[in-house]
Amino acid sequence: MKYLGFLCILIAFSSCKDKPKSEGVQETRTTGSVKVLVDDTFSNIVDEQLEVFNSDYPDAKVELIKGQEQRILPTFLNDSIRVIVMSRVLTPKEEQFYTNRGIVAYTQRFAIDGIALIANAESPDSTVTAEEMIAILKGTYTGNKQLVFDNPYSSTVKYFKDLAKINTLPSKGVYTLNSNADVIKYVAEDKDYIGVIxxxxxxxxxxxGDSDYPKVKLIGVKNVKGGKGDDAFYKPTQDNLISGIYPFLRNVYIINCEGKDGVGTGFANWLASPRGQLIILKSGLGPHKLISRDFNLKNSN
Incomplete structure (x- = not known):
């Protein structure tokens, strides 16, 4: 009986010790994991945001998958990855992919971006008109200006195709490389091109401190007649982005189709939060919301 009692105690202890642990990490806005597709044009600013987000919420794992808009969008639409950062909202047809699954697409603007036009620092060109840009893209331009873009599948190329109302780029006067960094390097080494990044x-x-940075310069843009910014040449300064006077503006959105209250929702909320917006403000882009600054003034008399 003594041995039987000891055996019962041992079995009871073992059963307590072997209780199954909870599987995985609980999915909340600040715990768990999510993959986010990012238009490469915005990868730098999203990297900055994620660095601070991770420091605040170390249990929230966000994996960024970067690429050109036209290459990453199919991954989003086939339900492989349900969160994406890009320069436009979904079309009704694209949104239908998720509507058919009973999932709502939550769209949040978090920044205002400008498409910068750059020239070689020694180039005599310091301005260009929107009409000239459209003429170059249509292949009807008779001047010496030529354009070089980051990638044929980028959102930047799509923006200007839509602006010029063309389906394909002309065979002369417009060229594409592989990345935004390539454009800066190319323009730094050649005086004959305007870079679009x-x-x-x-x-x-x-x-x-990129070694090519001092070798390039921003050039001013005048909008088409009747458009905002048609009275002078404007550069993509932060004030001009916020006021909307720079001609080549676009919004930056995060679109979340997780279908649950997970890390994707937490990161989207973070981007639009006061802290996330402050990072946008410091980056030089236009924030979705201006951060109010309150001062406590005391009368010393």
Missing amino acids: GLNWYLQAGKK
Whole structure:
């Protein structure tokens, strides 16, 4: 009986010890994991946001998958990855992919971007009109200006195709490379081209001390007649982005189709939060919301 009692105690202890642990990490806005597709044009600013987000919420794992808009969008639409950062909202047809699954697409603007036009620092060109840009893209331009883009599948190329109302780029006067960084390098080495890149890439090159950065310059743009900014040449400064006077503007959105209250929702909310917006403000892009600054003034008399 003594041995039987000891055996019962041992079995009871073992059963307590072997209780199954909870599987995985609980999915909340600040715990768990999510994959996010990112238009490469905005990869720098999203990297900055994620660095601070991770420091605040170490149990929230966000994996960024970067690429050109036209290459990453199919991955989003076939339900492989349900969160994406890009320069436009979904079309009704694209949104239907998720509506058919009973999932709502939550769209949040978190920044205003400018498409920067850059020239070689020694180039005599310091301005260009929107009419000239459209003429070059249509293949009807008779001057010497030529354009070089980041990638044929990028959102930047799509923006200008839509602006010029064309389906394909002309065979002469417009060229594409592989990345925004390639555009900066190319223009730094050749005086005959105007580079078309995301503003954040240009600003980051300056912050990081890129050796090609001093060899290029921003050029001013005048809008088409009747458009905002048609009275003078404007550069993509932060004030001009916020006021909307720079001609080549676009919004930056995060679209979340997780279908649950997970890390994707948490990261989207973070981007639009006061802290996330402050990072946008410091980056040189236009924030979705201006951060109010309150001062406590005391009368010393």
